[in-house]
Amino acid sequence: MTTPEPQVRFYDLSGPEPWSPACWCTRYALNYKGIPYTVTKLSYPDIRPTCERLFADMTGLHATVPIIEILGDKLQALNDSTPIARLLNEKFPASEGYRDLKGLDVMDDYQRKSVPCRKAILSWILADVHDCALDPHDGSKEYFKRTREERFKVPLSEVTEKVGGGEEAVLQQIREGWEPLRQRMMQEDGTGDPTYQDFFDASNVKWIEAASPEKGKKLMELYGDDTFVKLMKKVEKYT
Ligand SMILES: N[C@@H](CCC(=O)N[C@@H](CS)C(=O)NCC(=O)O)C(=O)O
Structure with missing residues (x-):
């Protein structure tokens, strides 16, 4: 069996085990949708420089994790867990075999x-x-x-x-x-x-x-x- 090619790079907070609630939202979303992804752990001091590298314009943007980078043809970076979940539904739709995250409208x-x-x-x-x-x-x-x-x-x-x-x-x-x-x-x-x-x-x-x-x-x-x-x-x- 071949390992599926990662479609997303997920930036989580460092620590002995995953703990950040906002990052858990993104991990659950990726797992539920069945999107292959890699995890990059960031320390707190590394969050801002990583955002500055990934986002050309930081106006109005909070330097926080989770951050995702959609890889390949669909290349795009975003932080903030609920907008991330919406973007994942849009870029990885049910028509391509991914599960649809439900209940985002009430969030x-x-x-x-x-x-x-x-x-x-x-x-x-x-x-x-x-x-x-x-x-x-x-x-x-x-x-x-x-x-x-x-x-x-x-x-x-x-x-x-x-x-x-x-x-x-x-x-x-x-x-x-x-x-x-x-x-x-x-x-x-x-x-x-x-x-x-x-x-x-x-x-x-x-x-x-x-x-x-x-x-x-x-x-x-x-x-x-x-x-x-x-x-x-x-x-x-x-x-
Ligand atoms: N509304 C954001 C909140 C994210 C958030 O507050 N993340 C914290 C970690 S749980 C963070 O990155 N804090 C950066 C800091 O305190 O400098 C989301 O849901 O993604």
Whole structure:
């Protein structure tokens, strides 16, 4: 059997295992669509120079990962996970044998409404991301600590308390913020075909689990039901 020629170069963040939620969205999208790709790991300090190399005009563009480069005849680079998913559907259509990512039409609204929940997650696990998820040797840790402490104005270890109001308060914000997921999963048994909305939610679960397996377990108990078990079962094949 021959290995299929890569069609996409996917730039992910470095670290002992994949952890960035936005990059997980792109990984799920590529896997679901069945697009052959290669992964290039970037340190935090390498993100901006890579964007500057790939994008002729940086006006209005945030220097972030994920970034994809579509290779060959379709050559094109793009960052930002949801626009990436839309571009992948356009460039790798069902008519050419690729699976179509579903549910992208609701994403702008869903993503906007998920901001408070994502902020709560961030204040819960920020220090764990620094301690456990980042590559310890490539400058990512120093970059992350400096930029996040500038943003939050407290040491990383105090963000949950001083920014989030303590773990209980943060968990309550996550519980309320993720209610639409709980409602959705109540209609499901975890065996259906995942939508991009499912991949987006699962990416946040992956983020928490990679930062702290202990907090990942706490998350599973958040509603005292099988919301997260069903979600992760639904996306498992594309992990
Ligand atoms: N809306 C963007 C967010 C991407 C994002 O924030 N990526 C982070 C890593 S998870 C990043 O690249 N940060 C660069 C930095 O902090 O300098 C997306 O979904 O792609």
